Amino acid sequence: MPADAKIAEAAGRRQGRRAAIKAFKREAILKAARSVFARDGLDGATLRAIAAEAGVAVGTVYLHYPGKEALYADMLAGSLADLLKHLREAVAGLAPEDRRGRRLMAAALAFYDFYRSRADDLYLGLYLAQGLKPVGLTPELDRLLNGRLIQCYSVLGDGLRQVAPLAADELRMEIVSLAAGITGALVLEATGRLKMLGDTGEAVVRRQVETLIARRAGGG
Template sequence: MVEKRQSRREAVSGHKRELILDAAKQVFAEEGLEGASLRSIAVRAGYTPAALYFHFESKEAIYAEVLKGSLASLGAAVSRAVAQAKSPALRLKAAAMSFFRFYADNPRDLDLGFYLFRGGMKPAGLGHERDEMLNAALESALRPIADGAIELGASRQRANLLMVDCFAHATGLLLLLHTGRIRMFGASAPDLMEAYVKDRIAHLSER
């Protein structure tokens, strides 16, 4: 009986936590990390601000949890794409393109990931431990790009540089895509990303 009551309490607590995170994701998407408040998150979730402290210690803790969930979804999308690829070249392409497509299809998740630059280009993180955890999750999602490059004969150093280069190229194109700036050039962001990846693979295959 005691175990059932405890299990029920845990289920209710977990449900409330998910409601808070869902509300927080909406508020952060609308107002950003700096503009959002615990009060606005609580109102959206249907709770009082004081109730939030039973689940999260601060606004930054909530933001970190929302972003952690987003990065987990990203990592799962990349893993699914890579698992279906039958060769090193296709695995590298699948990893890079699934990373790009995830954020192309989910612009709010992309915006969520750029919390470090809210309020200008001066970084303002969520605390050392949270930043390290989130950076590790992002690196894990990108790691299949480097793994594919190593399978094609690249050194670990060169593979890591390619991973960073793909990340930078993808985020630049995604910025142009979601701001509409890409139309200035009469170009397609997905086509440009795919052409870039094919070029990188060709250079690796020539070695």
């Protein structure tokens, strides 16, 4: 092998190792951040605490993220990407044309199931800090995350369109109401309120979707 080729090959290997180490550290930082945010909320979390949890220097965290808001947003963006994949997989095997609402029911239950089985992602999705309040992300990060969330809601919207043709404003209203109902069921279940009332989140979601399908399929 020519000397130049050997040098290039060695440089490529070094670059590959550096990239692998960087990716490994980034994943360690994200994992640590999830624990710190869950414990302290966004307001109380610090990059120093996240670095300590990850076992890296705080400067290493700054190499990946300019601040905790960017780190928080990256975690939430990844969570929403997982949710979108989960929703699409839930409806993938169902016929596109379905006035009985099976696609809508599958998407709604998948939405509920995703957060029911991943409590930390529910925490992230609600923008929890200390108590139930929105956190202070930049307008750019808000737009990014809102766009990801709209993609997830569009899977619900596609299912509802198969039940009945709706104007854009009607579709938006119904999907907002459905998403709010699913989120409410998740919160009430997570806090034990539904169990106290002898109900479950899944049953609540099913009833809401069945009512929506009956109303819209009947032209209501």
